[in-house]
Amino acid sequence: MRHCIGIDVGGTTIKFGLFKEDGTLLAKWDIPTRTEGRKEKLYQDMADSVRAELAKHSMKVSDMIGIGVGIPGPVMPDGNIYALVNLGVYDLNLDKELPAYLDGVTVKAVNDANAAALGELWQGGGKGATSMALLTLGTGVGCGIIEEGKLIVGSYGMAGECGHIIVNPDEPVACNCGGHGCLEQYASATGIGRMGQKVLAESDAPSTLRRYEKLNAKNVLDAAKAGDALAIETVDRCMKYLGLAMAYISHVTDPQCFVIGGGVSKAGQYLLDVLDGHYRKYVNVQKAKAELRLATLGNDAGIYGAARLILGE
Amino acid sequence: MRHCIGIDVGGTTIKFGLFKEDGTLLAKWDIPTRTEGRKEKLYQDMADSVRAELAKHSMKVSDMIGIGVGIPGPVMPDGNIYALVNLGVYDLNLDKELPAYLDGVTVKAVNDANAAALGELWQGGGKGATSMALLTLGTGVGCGIIEEGKLIVGSYGMAGECGHIIVNPDEPVACNCGGHGCLEQYASATGIGRMGQKVLAESDAPSTLRRYEKLNAKNVLDAAKAGDALAIETVDRCMKYLGLAMAYISHVTDPQCFVIGGGVSKAGQYLLDVLDGHYRKYVNVQKAKAELRLATLGNDAGIYGAARLILGE
Numbered sequence: 001m002r003h004c005i006g007i008d009v010g011g012t013t014i015k016f017g018l019f020k021e022d023g024t025l026l027a028k029w030d031i032p033t034r035t036e037g038r039k040e041k042l043y044q045d046m047a048d049s050v051r052a053e054l055a056k057h058s059m060k061v062s063d064m065i066g067i068g069v070g071i072p073g074p075v076m077p078d079g080n081i082y083a084l085v086n087l088g089v090y091d092l093n094l095d096k097e098l099p100a101y102l103d104g105v106t107v108k109a110v111n112d113a114n115a116a117a118l119g120e121l122w123q124g125g126g127k128g129a130t131s132m133a134l135l136t137l138g139t140g141v142g143c144g145i146i147e148e149g150k151l152i153v154g155s156y157g158m159a160g161e162c163g164h165i166i167v168n169p170d171e172p173v174a175c176n177c178g179g180h181g182c183l184e185q186y187a188s189a190t191g192i193g194r195m196g197q198k199v200l201a202e203s204d205a206p207s208t209l210r211r212y213e214k215l216n217a218k219n220v221l222d223a224a225k226a227g228d229a230l231a232i233e234t235v236d237r238c239m240k241y242l243g244l245a246m247a248y249i250s251h252v253t254d255p256q257c258f259v260i261g262g263g264v265s266k267a268g269q270y271l272l273d274v275l276d277g278h279y280r281k282y283v284n285v286q287k288a289k290a291e292l293r294l295a296t297l298g299n300d301a302g303i304y305g306a307a308r309l310i311l312g313e
Numbered sequence: 314m315r316h317c318i319g320i321d322v323g324g325t326t327i328k329f330g331l332f333k334e335d336g337t338l339l340a341k342w343d344i345p346t347r348t349e350g351r352k353e354k355l356y357q358d359m360a361d362s363v364r365a366e367l368a369k370h371s372m373k374v375s376d377m378i379g380i381g382v383g384i385p386g387p388v389m390p391d392g393n394i395y396a397l398v399n400l401g402v403y404d405l406n407l408d409k410e411l412p413a414y415l416d417g418v419t420v421k422a423v424n425d426a427n428a429a430a431l432g433e434l435w436q437g438g439g440k441g442a443t444s445m446a447l448l449t450l451g452t453g454v455g456c457g458i459i460e461e462g463k464l465i466v467g468s469y470g471m472a473g474e475c476g477h478i479i480v481n482p483d484e485p486v487a488c489n490c491g492g493h494g495c496l497e498q499y500a501s502a503t504g505i506g507r508m509g510q511k512v513l514a515e516s517d518a519p520s521t522l523r524r525y526e527k528l529n530a531k532n533v534l535d536a537a538k539a540g541d542a543l544a545i546e547t548v549d550r551c552m553k554y555l556g557l558a559m560a561y562i563s564h565v566t567d568p569q570c571f572v573i574g575g576g577v578s579k580a581g582q583y584l585l586d587v588l589d590g591h592y593r594k595y596v597n598v599q600k601a602k603a604e605l606r607l608a609t610l611g612n613d614a615g616i617y618g619a620a621r622l623i624l625g626e
Contacts, residue, residue, distance in 0.1 A: 077461075131468045145565060147465055147472075148390075154460075154567025155444045156601035165564045166557065166595050179597045244479065251478045252458060252565040254467025282479050284492045288469035 430457025
């Protein structure tokens with residue numbers, strides 16, 4: 001059976017996975033992300049790490065079908081990447097440039113949120129589906145959308161940028177992106193913490209949440225599950241916006257299922273139930289409605305998806 | 314050069330086009346839609362009309378590459394159609410059933426709004442683009458979305474049902490679909506007329522619109538172009554919602570361009586300019602933003618797109 005490598009480039013670490021083509025993960029490792037503002041540094045570190053690991057398995061780069069790489073920024077359909085802002089590197093094209101460091105191996109780069117979606121479809125929560133949307137609720141809201149087994153990339157590599165769908169144009173507070181009322185302001189971990197503070201400030205009712213000096217999403221979700229009324233109200237308001245955004249996605253691409261991942265999704269079935277109620281309210285024209293599922297690959301979704309990409313979607 | 318036929322089945326007429334494979338329309342004709350509740354009647358009428366027209370051109374059904382058919386309802390990926398409500402026929406599969414009436418010719422059915430999008434991409438306002446969204450502003454709001462030259466159909470044939478995207482969850486009046494605040498309630502011809510009445514009722518200001526007993530979209534758009542303040546306000550409110558919905562579409566599939574068609578689009582560049590202003594406000598995370606264009610094929614978009622489908626997207 002043939003092998004391939006999936007890489008997930010993040011702001012602090014680069015994760016690697018060595019896969020068999022049936023999706024078996026043989027080895028997983030990571031290195032710190034160091035660029036010093038030079039993409040060549042990034043390429044060299046990746047190449048050195050791949051060679052060192054393959055040597056342990058008595059394999060060579062030429063034994064690989066190829067290397068898929070998830071990266072934190074938009075990838076144009078031709079592989080061009082204008083900027084990886086968090087890494088401080090600009091004007092990259094991994095498909096064309098990385099092979100020079102790795103014996104001419106085939107390389108394909110993809111946006112990291114899109115990679116995660118492919119990974120969850122292949123070996124995670126979306127297994128068995130052919131069309132899905134992954135929503136990753138972490139510090140921000142990541143999204144990747146798949147139609148008939150293939151990623152929707154978009155004409156400028158910007159498809160699935162659903163964290164910045166405006167779900168509340170009346171929001172006075174600005175999002176990091178400069179917009180007002182982006183989904184990310186409500187459905188990310190940050191957003192849920194912020195909404196909790198807002199709900200507490202609007203009410204005099206007692207709440208177990210009042211004990212926290214700096215409220216986070218986990219505090220809110222745990223308290224909601226334990227029955228705290230203001231925490232329940234917070235989760236409800238946040239999931240209303242997420243349900244609305246999911247309805248938009250359904251009206252546009254009509255996926256078979258939504259897979260919910262990221263730290264917030266650790267709240268599990270409770271969160272899905274609240275979310276499902278809101279989502280269904282907003283898709284009433286759709287006769288068939290998408291199923292909601294939990295992501296299962298956690299932080300490994302990106303390496304799985306990058307590997308899947310190189311094997312052919 | 315080879316030939317094919319594109320058919321657009323509507324509630325009152327069935328339109329036909331005989332095409333050369335380079336997109337030249339050789340003949341165009343139509344017949345009344347008669348089903349008497351039986352799909353066989355529909356198939357027979359279509360077959361008779363195709364044969365009669367081909368005879369005039371000394372052609373036979375077997376000379377055709379195939380026949381594409383746009384129909385007013387969702388088409389499942391396997392060609393199943395549960396209902397054509399406006400025609401009173403149920404449980405169809407034109408791909409499988411129509412060939413029996415036409416010497417076994419290849420048939421492919423597609424939702425009519427999706428057909429129109431393919432048509433505009435091939436020979437109309439979207440020419441030269443590879444990814445686009447068509448928004449047809451007529452009695453309702455139709456939509457078809459194309460990514461890398463291919464229609465996004467959706468897992469239940471419901472992709473691109475953007476007329477029922479909820480752009481204003483606070484709307485007290487219900488849409489035909491039962492939802493509240495659907496795009497169709499604002500951006501259709503009906504919706505613009507209704508918004509005009511609302512704007513007039515909310516104000517005591519003079520307006521040339523007050524002369525109309527029953528206001529329609531054309532009255533509003535003509536008055537807005539002529540500088541009537543309340544008509545301008547009406548168009549602005551309606552296009553705000555359309556711009557918001559287009560921003561949702563951009564965040565999901567990132568098209569190169571939006572093509573605006575239907576009766577409302579006869580207002581031309583004036584309408585596009587107002588719309589563009591709103592759209593750009595709501596897509597501020599996108600570095601590259603889609604271009605807005607006018608549809609050019611009018612009521613022929615459906616036959617063009619149905620023909621294109623059979624030639625291979």
